[in-house]
Amino acid sequence: MRCIWCSNPETILSSQQLGVYPVKCLSRDKCGYCAQDCPQKGLPIKFDESGTLKTLTMTEKCRDCLKCADICPPRAIKLWGEKKTLSELMKVVVSDRNFYDRSGGGVTLNGGEVMMQWEFASMLLKACKEVGINTCVETALHCPSEHMEAVYEHTDLVIADIKHMNSDAHKKYTGVGNELILKNLIKTVALGKKLVIRTPVVPGYNGDESHIRAMAKFIKEELCGAIISWQLLPFRKLGTEKYESLMIEYPMENYMPPDRSEWEMELIRLSEMIKREYGLPASPGSSEKLI
Numbered sequence: 001m002r003c004i005w006c007s008n009p010e011t012i013l014s015s016q017q018l019g020v021y022p023v024k025c026l027s028r029d030k031c032g033y034c035a036q037d038c039p040q041k042g043l044p045i046k047f048d049e050s051g052t053l054k055t056l057t058m059t060e061k062c063r064d065c066l067k068c069a070d071i072c073p074p075r076a077i078k079l080w081g082e083k084k085t086l087s088e089l090m091k092v093v094v095s096d097r098n099f100y101d102r103s104g105g106g107v108t109l110n111g112g113e114v115m116m117q118w119e120f121a122s123m124l125l126k127a128c129k130e131v132g133i134n135t136c137v138e139t140a141l142h143c144p145s146e147h148m149e150a151v152y153e154h155t156d157l158v159i160a161d162i163k164h165m166n167s168d169a170h171k172k173y174t175g176v177g178n179e180l181i182l183k184n185l186i187k188t189v190a191l192g193k194k195l196v197i198r199t200p201v202v203p204g205y206n207g208d209e210s211h212i213r214a215m216a217k218f219i220k221e222e223l224c225g226a227i228i229s230w231q232l233l234p235f236r237k238l239g240t241e242k243y244e245s246l247m248i249e250y251p252m253e254n255y256m257p258p259d260r261s262e263w264e265m266e267l268i269r270l271s272e273m274i275k276r277e278y279g280l281p282a283s284p285g286s287s288e289k290l291i
Contacts, residue, residue: 001113001140002175003163004251005202007239010080011112017080018056018069019245024076025053034068034077053077055247078245086120090127097133106134106156115143118151125154141184142176148184149191157228158188159196164206165214173205182218189226196228198286201267202235203258212270216278230274230282232267234260 002012010017028035028051035042040061045068048054053076056068069079093107100106107128114121114137125135137151138159152158162185163178164170170178188195199215201207212232219227235257243250257263267284274282 001142003200004173005200005205005235007236007242008112009239009242009246009248009250014112014116015063015081016066016083017246018058018062018066019078019080019242020053020056020247021076021078021241021245022048022053024074026074026076027051028053031073033071033073037067037071039065039067057247080246086123086127089124090131093128093133094131100133106136108136108138108159110138110159113142114139115141115147115151118143118147122150122154125151129154141181141188143180143184145184145187148187152188152191152193155193157194157196159198160185160188161198161200162215162218163200165211165218169206182222186222189223194228195223195226197230198233199230200233200235201263201270203263204255207235207266209270209273212274216274216280216282219280220278225278225280227281229288230280231286231288232271232282232284233286234263234267234284 006012010019025031028047034053035045035047038045040059044057044059044062045053046055046057056077066079069077107125109121109125121137125137128135134156135154136157136159137155139148139151141148141160160181162181163174165178167177167179170176170181185195185197197219199206199212201212206212216230219225219230237252237255237257240250240253243253258266264284271282271284274280
């Protein structure tokens with residue numbers, strides 16, 4: 001999926017990526033390590049007239065190298081994405097056990113999209129359960145049902161989005177239709193999984209009352225209202241620096257969201273309407289404790 005309002009563009013691709021932050025660059029004359037250490041003689045790296053890092057175009061050779069990110073002292077070149085083994089990740093997970101115990105929480109896998117690495121995700125969640133750590137998965141659910149079920153085997157709580165009920169509009173805004181997602185939501189409830197629905201409410205795209213009512217109708221009738229919470233999340237224009245660092249266009253660059261005081265009151269109004277008319281546990285935002 002490629003939601004136009006995505007604030008984490010570095011997670012869209014499954015491969016590692018290099019981002020550039022010219023403002024951090026010490027200049028080619030004062031530093032220049034990135035170009036000097038590049039096996040491709042610095043060809044992917046471009047500097048402006050003043051000698052400041054300008055762009056970096058990754059090649060296939062870059063994917064097996066990434067030396068420029070390692071050598072850059074001020075981190076003007078940033079590597080997005082890390083490769084970790086199961087044992088390496090579990091060391092990180094277990095080191096935070098005291099926090100889980102105090103908070104009553106656990107480990108949440110999100111992204112990007114968890115189901116793109118469903119086999120590894122299943123192994124990681126299983127390892128968490130084996131040491132007594134609660135697990136949660138946040139997913140768009142645009143995936144084969146069998147992959148979802150393999151991940152669910154070791155998942156205590158599922159968080160999933162409903163972004164739009166109209167499949168054509170869903171495809172326009174996210175890159176895919178919503179049929180598979182809705183089917184997997186119904187299957188999630190049938191499997192008895194604790195489910196939290198989230199909707200990024202974007203005025204002008206899915207934020208008017210008719211769209212919210214269509215979602216409420218689906219949750220009440222097709223999901224039998226069997227959810228822990230439905231969180232109406234305010235759209236925030238985040239991630240602009242990430243888009244710039246990756247040298248890709250931000251689709252919402254020129255979008256001007258309503259004033260915060262306006263959308264806060266509107267989300268409260270919509271959540272109260274949902275509770276009153278549909279009997280669903282809706283909330284404005286995600287601050288309420290889930291379990």
